[in-house]
Amino acid sequence: MEFLFAPMEGITFALFRQIHQMMFSGIAEYYTPFIAPDSEGSFKPKYLKDLTADRNYGLPVIPQILANNANAFNITAGKLQALGFTEFNLNVGCPSGTVFAKHKGAGMLTDLNFLDRFLDQIFSESEQKGYRISIKTRMGVYSTQEFPAILAVYHHYPLSRLIIHARDREGQYQSEPDLPGFADALTKCSYPVSYNGNLFSRNHLNRLLACAPGTESVMLGRGIIANPALARALSGGEPLRCQELELFHDALLEGYLQGGLSPVFTVERMKHLWYYMHCMFSDEKKELKFLLKSKTLPDYRAAAMTLFRSGKFCAENCFRDNIH
Ligand SMILES: Cc1cc2nc3c(=O)[nH]c(=O)nc-3n(C[C@H](O)[C@H](O)[C@H](O)COP(=O)(O)O)c2cc1C
Known part of the structure; x- marks a missing residue:
């Protein structure tokens, strides 16, 4: 099983990532909390500071971008590519009211034609510039039943990975993850897929695997903040001391x-x-x-x-x- 470290705004700063990797190995990729550029692709210097090579030395880091303006995404990706990053993650999951109201994050799922046009523009640019794009998505706005239509849009593009937070936006961080919905999506994707949502224990992982036995990659969020040895424990290693x-x-x-x-x-x-x-x-x-x-x-x-x-x-x- 491959373990990814979820982006957690206000928590998983570069120092956190560094110390975590030094003390607890076993994470294939650390996703940064989202960088939110304005429509011109400008963003606060603190984001760049957290991504410099000296602060991320030896770490497998994927920067995440929150944008619904292709120009802003492309400029931001270009700036980060200049720092040496070769893959970026698009946030299509943030449920916060202000983000949603601006049709960003999970708000992008309210208009799939718009999402399709946006993806067309950012994937065209990525092809020219030679970087990869993955997506971290919710399964819908009001219902996870929306996911087949959303997936049909993603299928138009060469995603490097799709991370599925198996909830709709209404579910925020509380609703029961839709494991059967995830299992169904997993069989329909030709690119790597990672599961995300409420993996806090071996029991949770077993429940996921019983429902979606083909799962090869999972993203850990709140569970690994509580228990930084969670990936090790889920791999059959020593529990946290x-x-x-x-x-x-x-x-x-x-x-x-x-x-x-x-x-x-x-x-x-x-x-x-x-x-x-x-x-x-x-x-x-x-x-x-x-x-x-x-x-x-x-x-x-x-x-x-x-x-x-x-x-x-x-x-x-x-x-x-x-x-x-
Ligand atoms: C405090 C906090 C900050 C978060 N920040 C981000 C973020 O910057 N980008 C993102 O895609 N998801 C963010 N998330 C969502 C997590 O990455 C993850 O998808 C969510 O917590 C579900 O996984 P879990 O049940 O393992 O925690 C955040 C969640 C929390 C609780």
Whole structure:
């Protein structure tokens, strides 16, 4: 099984990717959180900073672009190609209200003729410039039953990969993934297909494989943020150890500080991680509340250490269905 690391805005920065790969191997590709250019193809310098060679050395990174304007996509891909990237991922899945209202992300699925014209323009450019394009898509806006019509559009183009988040936009991150719908799509694609959605445990993977036995590639999102050893565990390797999680946590914290992030922002960034990581602990409410209330670096460090040393870590806990 091939494991891909999902794009997670606000979490999977270059430092996160680097430390993750150093401590937990087994990821074939890391997808960056989306870069959102304006209609002229301009975007904030922070996006480029996160993609420079020194910050991504030795990492298999695929930058993701969120755009519904072909010119903006093409210019952005050209800029990133100049940095050495040879493949880009188009976001056709973001469900957020503001993105959707601008007909970007999952909003592109509201008008399949428009989507077709957009893809025609970006794939023509990619052929000329010699880079590849993959797509990360939802299965519909209001229903996953929309997917056969969406797939018919994708079939017009030489996708390097189709990553299917097996939900519709209405389902946000909560609805039950449509495994039979995914299985049906898998048999109809001639390009590589990856499954995405609610893979937090071996049971979840087994359920997917029972329904879609031909699945060869999966993308992990919230599960691998909670449990950075998830790919290893799903491959039959050692479950995550508390000490490993603490080392990973500490390396990130120190990395952010050494990279010049202020203590206040570092604390906020680390607290965001605990939204997912707390699932690796049982009966952790009291310690977590204390941690989430901390405002200063010393308070945060003390609270994190208390949780790590509480003895409440449980490698199986990621497998609770309490990740939202
Ligand atoms: C905090 C957060 C940020 C995300 N950022 C992105 C993003 O930048 N691009 C994208 O395509 N998907 C993004 N996603 C969606 C994930 O990549 C993934 O498709 C989704 O979480 C479902 O997979 P999971 O059930 O394994 O988490 C984000 C999800 C979350 C929860």
